[in-house]
Amino acid sequence: MKVSLVVVCHHSSRVLPTCSETFRREAAAAGVEAEVVAVEHSEDAAELAKVEAIGVERLLVRPNRGYAAGLNSGASEAEGDVLILANPDIRFFPGSVGALLNGVERDFDVVGPQFVWDEDGQVLLPAAEDPAPHAEFGRAIRRRSPRVWSAGLGRSLDETWRLWTAEETLAVAGLRGALLTVTKETLGRFGPFDEGYFLYYEETEWLWRARRRGARLGLAAGARVQHRWGHATGQSEGATDREAMSRRRFVARNYGGLWQWMLRASGTSSREPMKVVRLDDEASVPEAVNDLWLASPFPHLMPALGAVRAGALSAPFLEFCRAWRWVVASASRSANDWRITGAWTWGR
Numbered sequence: 001m002k003v004s005l006v007v008v009c010h011h012s013s014r015v016l017p018t019c020s021e022t023f024r025r026e027a028a029a030a031g032v033e034a035e036v037v038a039v040e041h042s043e044d045a046a047e048l049a050k051v052e053a054i055g056v057e058r059l060l061v062r063p064n065r066g067y068a069a070g071l072n073s074g075a076s077e078a079e080g081d082v083l084i085l086a087n088p089d090i091r092f093f094p095g096s097v098g099a100l101l102n103g104v105e106r107d108f109d110v111v112g113p114q115f116v117w118d119e120d121g122q123v124l125l126p127a128a129e130d131p132a133p134h135a136e137f138g139r140a141i142r143r144r145s146p147r148v149w150s151a152g153l154g155r156s157l158d159e160t161w162r163l164w165t166a167e168e169t170l171a172v173a174g175l176r177g178a179l180l181t182v183t184k185e186t187l188g189r190f191g192p193f194d195e196g197y198f199l200y201y202e203e204t205e206w207l208w209r210a211r212r213r214g215a216r217l218g219l220a221a222g223a224r225v226q227h228r229w230g231h232a233t234g235q236s237e238g239a240t241d242r243e244a245m246s247r248r249r250f251v252a253r254n255y256g257g258l259w260q261w262m263l264r265a266s267g268t269s270s271r272e273p274m275k276v277v278r279l280d281d282e283a284s285v286p287e288a289v290n291d292l293w294l295a296s297p298f299p300h301l302m303p304a305l306g307a308v309r310a311g312a313l314s315a316p317f318l319e320f321c322r323a324w325r326w327v328v329a330s331a332s333r334s335a336n337d338w339r340i341t342g343a344w345t346w347g348r
Contacts, residue, residue, distance in 0.1 A: 002033040003097065004080030008070030010041045012088040013050035015228065019090045020056060026097035037078045038088075039070040066198035075187055083187060086179040091226040093121055099223035100181045103169035108218030109186050110210060112175035113225040114163070117305055121224045123295075123317050126303035127163050128174035131208045131250075133259035135173070140266035143300050146273035156302075157292065157331055157338040164292075164308050166221035175217050177203025178227045190215065199239075200246035208254060272299040276327060276343045285321075285344045287312040288330040295321050295328045299345075304329075322346050 005023045009016060020036045027034035036056040040048055041064040052059060062073055071085050082104060084097075096113055103111035115125035129139065142149045163170060180203060190210040193202045211217060251260060276299065279285070293313050296304040307313060313321075313328065321328055329343040 001082065001101075002035060002080045003027055003030075003082045003084060003101070004035040004037055004078035005084045005086060006037045006039070006071060006074035006078055007086050007088040007090075008039045008041060008067050008074065009051060009088050010064065011044070011047055012042075013047055013054065015089040016051065017054055019086070019088050019092075020054065022092040023084070023090075023097065026092045026094065029094070030098035030101055032082075032097070032101070035078065035080055037074045039074040041070055066195060066202075068193035068197050068202035069195045071202075072192045072195065075184075075192075078184070080184065082181065082183050084179060084181050087227065089228040090179060091119070091228075093224040093226070096220075096223040096225050099169070099220045103218045103220040103223075104181060104183060106169055106218070107216065108169055108171075109182065109190075109215040110175060110207065111169060111181040111218045111220050111223075112172075113179055113223035114219065114221050115176060115178065115227045116224050117226070118314060118317060119226060120314065121226070122307050122310065122314060123305055124164050124307065125176070125227065125305055126160070127172060127219060128176045129303065130173035131204050131254075132173065133255045133263075136255075137259065137262050137266060139302060140263055140268075143298075143302060144266055144269040146271065149273040149300055153340070154336075154338045157333070160292065160294075160304075160306070161308075161333070163219060163221065164306070166219075168222065169218040169220045172217050172219045173211075174204070175207055175219065176227075177207075179225055180207075181220075186215075197246050197249065198242065200243040201250040202246075205250055205254070269300075272327075272343075274329075274340050274343055276345055279344055279346050281322070281346055283346070285313065285318060285328050286342075288342060290330040290332045290341060292331040293328070294331060295326050297324060297326050299327055301327065301329060 024034045037058040038056045039060045039062055040051050043064055058077055060073055075083055100111050117123035142152050193206050291309055292306055293310055294301050294304040294306040325346050327345045330341045331338055332341050
């Protein structure tokens with residue numbers, strides 16, 4: 001079997017070596033032939049020279065028409081039976097490629113990994129949210145109403161626990177677009193990515209289209225992959241506006257008029273649905289005996305990064321949370337009932 005890693009690069013020469021090297025290592029461990037296809041979008045001669053020096057099997061130099069266009073171009077040139085479509089700011093952990101391929105072999109049409117924040121693989125990124133309109137509306141209501149948020153807490157944390165503690169590929173309603181694994185036949189069956197999206201929501205639209213046509217989406221929990229998100233977009237002017245524009249396009253194309261009206265009517269809320277202790281800027285979150293740590297930029301913890309049964313979060317991650325004034329919460333379960341046992345943030 002041949003597996004092609006397709007990456008779309010935009011000033012990515014700093015992160016591409018780790019991505020390609022760890023992919024080749026894990027492909028070899030899985031006993032498959034590896035190919036790296038890099039689609040270079042920087043439109044910068046100096047950056048191109050750096051990418052050429054890294055060395056990939058296929059280097060496609062294209063004008064920057066967006067991430068979807070880059071994926072389509074790379075996938076069409078790739079020779080692999082299986083394609084791993086990814087951002088270049090990815091690091092594959094041991095066993096990850098094998099676990100992704102195992103998910104494909106179990107007849108999941110599209111398989112994603114368990115993304116982690118840190119190099120130790122202890123801080124887990126949240127699973128992708130279900131893009132179905134009823135699910136989006138449900139989240140909007142939970143953000144707006146502390147009572148509804150509290151009522152849905154157990155179900156939400158049960159799902160987080162299921163995904164963060166799993167050891168095999170599990171069926172899910174959505175996947176994160178930073179890495180998707182598909183066979184070439186599957187990609188042909190569901191069609192190319194919509195190039196009307198320059199950046200953001202192209203994978204959401206493609207996955208929602210595939211799911212409505214019967215695709216099975218799987219999260220390969222044993223496939224841990226670090227995603228250092230925003231290496232290019234975080235420094236790009238207008239990234240926030242571009243994301244908002246892509247979201248409007250997705251909603252307009254995929255939600256009926258009634259759902260759109262209901263989402264607008266639901267509004268937004270930044271109220272804290274639980275008691276949050278405000279710490280001095282230099283203070284640290286106390287250690288806690290718990291089942292889950294949760295950390296989020298939002299007071300309602302939707303979505304949240306976190307860790308499973310750790311006495312304390314790592315110092316680098318806590319420093320990140322402190323710098324950005326995130327909410328950090330401890331959650332415990334007893335008799336299948338979840339409760340928040342403590343919540344903290346910084347600033348007075």
